[in-house]
Amino acid sequence: MTEAGGSVTGTRRLLRRLRDIMAGSGTAQERLDRIVRVIAAEMVAEVCSAYIMRAGEVLELFATEGLRPEAVHRTRLRVGEGLVGVIAATARPLALADAQSHPSFAYRPETGEETFHSLMGAPILRGGRVLGVLVVQNRTLRHYTEDEIEVLQTIAMIVAELAASGDLVNPLEIVQSQGGGLLPLRLVGVRLNTGLAIGPAVLHEPRVVIRQVVAEDADAELIRLRRAVTTMREAIDELVETSREIGAGEHHEVIETYRMFAADRGWVARIADAIRSGLTAEAAVQKVTDDTRARMMQATDPYLRERLLDLEDLANRLQHHLSGRPLGAAWDELPPGFILIARAMGPAELLDYARRRIRGLVLEEGSPTAHVAIVARAFDIPVVGQVDDATSRTEAGDIVVVDGDHAQVLIRPSADIQQTVTAAVEARTRRRAFYETLRTVPSVTRDGAEIKLFLNAGLLLDVTQLAATGAEGIGLFRTEFPLMVRDSFPPVEELTEFYRRVLDRAECRPVIFRTLDIGGDKVLPYLPHAIEDNPTMGWRGIRIGLDRPAMLRRQLRALIRAAPAQTLFVKFPMIAEVSEFDRARAVVEMELARAAEEGRALPKSVKVGVMLEVPSLLWQLPELCERIDFLSVGTNDLLQFLFACDRGNPLLAERYDPLSAPMLAVLREVVTHTRAAGVPLSMCGDMAGNPIEAMALIALGFRRFSMAATSIGPVKTMIRSLNAGAVASYLDEIGERPDHSLRSKLEAYARDHEIAA
Ligand code: PEP
Ligand code: MG
Secondary structure, eight states, rough: OOHHHHHOOHHHHHHHHHHHHHHSSSOOHHHHHHHHHHHHHTTOEEEEEEEEEEEETTTEEEESSSSSSTTTOOOOEEEEHHHHHHHHHHHHEEEEESSSSTTOOOOOGGGGGOOOOOOEEEEEEEEEEEEEEEEESSSSSOOHHHHHHHHHHHHHHHHHHHHHSSSSSSSHHHHHHHTTTTOOOEEEEEEEOOEEEEEEEEEEOOOOOOOOOOOOOOOHHHHHHHHHHHHHHHHHHHHHHHHHHHSSHHHHHHHHHHHHHTTTTHHHHHHHHHHTEEEEEEEHHHHHHHHHHHHHOOOHHHHOOOOHHHHHHHHHHHHHHHOOOOOTTTTGGGTTTTEEEESSSHHHHHHHTTTTEEEEEESSSOOTSHHHHHHHHHHHHOEEEOOTTTHOOOTTTTEEEGGGGTTTEEEEHHHHHHHHHHHHHHHHHHHHHHHHHHSOOOOOOOOOOBBEEEEEEESHHHHTTTHHHHSSSSSEEETHHHHHHSSSOOOHHHHHHHHHHHHHHHHSSSSEOOOOOTTBOOOOSSSOOOOSSSGGGGGOOOOHHHHHHHHHHHHHHHHHHHHSSSEEEEEEEOOSSSHHHHHHHHHHHHHHHHHHHOOOOOOOOEEEEEEOGGGGGGGGGGHHHOOEEEEOOOOOHHHHHHTTTTOOOOGTTTTSSSSSHHHEEEEEEHHHHHHTOOOOEEEEEEEESHHHHHHHHHHTOOOOOEEEHHHHHHHHHHTTOOOOOHHHHHHHHHHHHHOSSHHHHHHHHHHHHTOOO
């Protein structure tokens, strides 16, 4: 075991020597040369080399002790190539006693490294980016210890300071190679929240520059850490209070979860350990964050990856408290109506910005279920995520367009595009104002057909849209959303309280709760889920509900308790056969009996329905209709199963059209059966919220729709301009044509008849 890797004093001595070199004279290159020499000596390694990232994702040998000097600035490896490239690609350390037998080993004759058998390397990380790789090599088959790997990672942090200084490689080299420059750019990402915004860019620069990596006095650093943790926790408590004042909603729960992270002792303990190894408090926070990031980036579980963002947000906050410059110091300087560009962002950070005239957000990371997306929805901020290199391609003050609807970002758009977008934003504002005026006007066609419009909801906040839109009630409450941002399945009391709040907020309007539809793309972090080849056709929805009835029972118990003396509406997702419905209904009856036994006030009545999403059910409609109180068609799933077409695959997005003979024939059949049986029918899939599709549905006989709040205005406008009888006759004429799509015919019809579809 080496001295440096084996004892705290050894490590501290090494860190001090490196600090002295960093603070000493000479060019960056000279200091790097000295650093690799000291590391090799202290770690008893024959070789120590530093590879630094250059433009085009190439790692260049910048300094070495032990390899041939002529290889310096000549040996280059692409990210992913050779062991050095693998360390850079994975951002994780690697230690191999017999490196040459590793499948990724890439031999470079100019280095003379064939005589060295073992290799240990660590990524040089800065703010989550890999700036290079630090490697030691030994002639013998040496088994590096965990402690030695730790030490190398710590040293890599010091080298990161040098690499990030811009003195080794001109930072512009990397930016320019990525097509930066000042040309207009269109970057594509993933929609995290809809909407359109334009404004000047503000680069979210969360990182505090760490000036000192090695500590003089570990005890003093520990005291600083303790103080900063205390003030940070107090500030977060305040944030929780503010979020409460802004209004209840899931964003609030998100912030509460975040507070739990801040209270996590394990996290602070790991930072304290890093301080004891010789780092300053700031460097220790950075190290723990880098370690966690490297570990968690490997996780495929999206939930875990999102928690990482919360942790990074927290680490950044702690850095600001350590620096004595709490976040927000520069907020007065933010330009009005700005677009924020960030690598990643936690929910609390966005909450802070949400109160400060932010118009749009662009992230290099993030997924639609991320906490930050939930906060964005609560504040109606358009967000595009997974935009590669957004932060390095934008400069502060650049005009940026965030087009959430089309998941794209325009950077430095030309003047005419700016004008067009500004006009579109204004037109949207005007349209919104117009739709608001429709709130109280009846939803009736020109020939008197009354169409009931309901909202799809998943958050408490969505329920507040009832008043704003004038909708009749909630036609689909997706109960899984609030449960996805938690760490455990809530106790019945908590669930009851939540459903009660939903019902209270709906003010006597009906709310149709759909029982948990997890599985597929919706994952509960606390429910173990196997990797499935076809998750949307896998163990999801009612299948889980019946196989693991504890959750379904708890949910139904809470719903029953939340609706005393009211009509409770419940529907089950993904029912594929009548017997599944029978079993699910039996659970409702059981819970009702239990509530009665416990002497609780029962709902006035319970209406139980089914989501029609699986085609097999179409051949059991008469039997189903005898049993159910209502039927809701979920076209999102029905369409994907009918055409065997993954609803989430962008390559298939436009492949099949719901406005085509097969889908329309299915829906006609559903109308016929439910009418004959007197079963109320509604449609809550995305088709309902699209005016031209809703027009076709009305022609088929649908009279109830449930949709996103933003669709109510456009659909109501279409309804009020429509003659339902006339369009029904037209569809009778063309509906069975085996065309790929009837959309253009229906659009032409709408144009000719002045229907606003
Ligand atoms: C549907 O499948 O159409 C539906 C409304 O359910 P979800 O989109 O939640 O799967
Ligand atoms: Mg569905």
